[in-house]
Every structure is written in C-alpha cells, then in structure tokens.
Amino acid sequence: MQLVVARIGRAHGIKGEVTVEVRTDEPELRLAPGAVLATEPASAGPLTIETGRVHSGRLLLRFEGVSDRNAAEALRNTLLIAEVDPDELPEGEDEYYDHQLMDLDVVTKDGVEVGRITEISHLPTQDLFVVERPDGTEVMIPFVEEIVTEIDLEEQRAVIDPPPGLIDDRAEIASSRDDSARNDSAGDDSA
Known part of the structure; x- marks a missing residue:
C-alpha cells in the first residue's frame, strides 16, 4: 500500500536541497538516506534520498541526480509516497495510518x-x-x-464527544463582558 509521507517545498541553497513538509510520524524511517520514494506526479520520480538534515526546524532533503537549485525547484509541490505493508502498524499505541x-x-x-x-x-x-x-x-x-x-x-x-456547535447548531455564545458591567456603564453619563 502507498502512503504520502511528505510534500516537497521550495529549494534551499544552490546544491539541490529542498524543504519538505513531513506527513508521517516516522520521518526517520520513511525519509532516511537510501529510501526510494514514488512521486505524485509520477513523472517526477521515483526519487532516492541522498542526504537529509534539519535546518532551523525544517527537514531538508537532497535526492540523487538533483544537484542544483533549478532541478530542486522543479520538484516543488511533488508528493513523496512510500510503499508500506498494509498490515504494518505505527509504533505508538494511539497512532494510526x-x-x-x-x-x-x-x-x-x-x-x-x-x-x-x-x-x-x-x-x-x-x-x-x-x-x-x-x-x-x-x-x-x-x-x-x-x-x-x-x-x-x-x-x-x-x-x-463534540463540544456544542461542532456538529449541530447549538453553539453556546460566551461574552467576554459581564452583564452588570454593561448595565452600569450604560447609565453613566459623566463624560
């Protein structure tokens, strides 16, 4: 089975690195160097991850055969897709594919x-x-x-267990003002 694990963002630098929007809870497994990923559109891939690193909180990847900024920018918005065994379950107890x-x-x-x-x-x-x-x-x-x-x-x-208004029209409207404060200021004419 195929799962989308990331979306390629903009090019980073001049050596072919790209930013990626991670869409997996297991990036260290799915987006590791050597991983071969299918793509959407299919014409962009498959892509093999050459290197990966975190820079300023964002994951940067470089793919084999992508060595300059223009080639990296051409991959923008491409989805990265991993082949996953349908019986495989996420590691965490309350995690789901x-x-x-x-x-x-x-x-x-x-x-x-x-x-x-x-x-x-x-x-x-x-x-x-x-x-x-x-x-x-x-x-x-x-x-x-x-x-x-x-x-x-x-x-x-x-x-x-939805809060009021999430699945019906019974939303509770809360005011940040106190009713008595509004009444007091309405009768105040000392300006």
Missing part, C-alpha cells in the same frame, strides 16, 4: 450516528477528520483526544 481511519463510522459517545470519515486533512496545528453525514453534507472534526475519545478498529468506528 490514514488508511486505518478512512471509512470509519463516526458516532457520539451517546451512540448517535454522525457519519463516515471520507478524508483526513493534515494541517500544521492538528489533523481533521472530514466526515460525510447521512444527508451528504460534511463536517470537520478535530482529531484531538478531547473530542475523539475512542478509535475502535475492530468495530470500525470513531467515538466523539
């Missing part, structure tokens, strides 16, 4: 059906489940422990 989460039924802790996971969106701050509801609309659920309380792969479901 995207393919394990796709098509899981999403229910609230009270058993109310919300929908089915159709996509996982990887954002810089957190991941989101894109959930298709039975009526065809979509809702985005942050994949954080406080909201997604259980992933049950055997039962093929994700249990959520």
Whole structure:
C-alpha cells in the first residue's frame, strides 16, 4: 500500500536541497538516506534520498541526480509516497495510518450516528477528520483526544464527544463582558 509521507517545498541553497513538509510520524524511517520514494506526479520520480538534515526546524532533503537549485525547484509541490505493508502498524499505541481511519463510522459517545470519515486533512496545528453525514453534507472534526475519545478498529468506528456547535447548531455564545458591567456603564453619563 502507498502512503504520502511528505510534500516537497521550495529549494534551499544552490546544491539541490529542498524543504519538505513531513506527513508521517516516522520521518526517520520513511525519509532516511537510501529510501526510494514514488512521486505524485509520477513523472517526477521515483526519487532516492541522498542526504537529509534539519535546518532551523525544517527537514531538508537532497535526492540523487538533483544537484542544483533549478532541478530542486522543479520538484516543488511533488508528493513523496512510500510503499508500506498494509498490515504494518505505527509504533505508538494511539497512532494510526490514514488508511486505518478512512471509512470509519463516526458516532457520539451517546451512540448517535454522525457519519463516515471520507478524508483526513493534515494541517500544521492538528489533523481533521472530514466526515460525510447521512444527508451528504460534511463536517470537520478535530482529531484531538478531547473530542475523539475512542478509535475502535475492530468495530470500525470513531467515538466523539463534540463540544456544542461542532456538529449541530447549538453553539453556546460566551461574552467576554459581564452583564452588570454593561448595565452600569450604560447609565453613566459623566463624560
């Protein structure tokens, strides 16, 4: 099975290095020197990682045969894809591969059906489940422990405890002002 493990960013320097947006929890395994990765678009690869290093908090990679800035820049926005055994599981206890989460039924802790996971969106701050509801609309659920309380792969479901307003229109509006302070200042005419 193929998994997207990174997206190539801009060129770095003049010797063919590129920045990468890592999309795997195991970059030391998937993006190590010597790794051969398929690409999307396929015409850009396959690419073999020659070197890797961290610079100012960003992973920089150099690929075999890519030796200058122009060649590196031509790879921008290319997805890097690793071949992974479908039975392989992540090392961490509460870690999952995207393919394990796709098509899981999403229910609230009270058993109310919300929908089915159709996509996982990887954002810089957190991941989101894109959930298709039975009526065809979509809702985005942050994949954080406080909201997604259980992933049950055997039962093929994700249990959520959503805050008000996340999956319905019962949002609670909180004011930063105190009602009594507003009333006091409304009658104050000492200007």
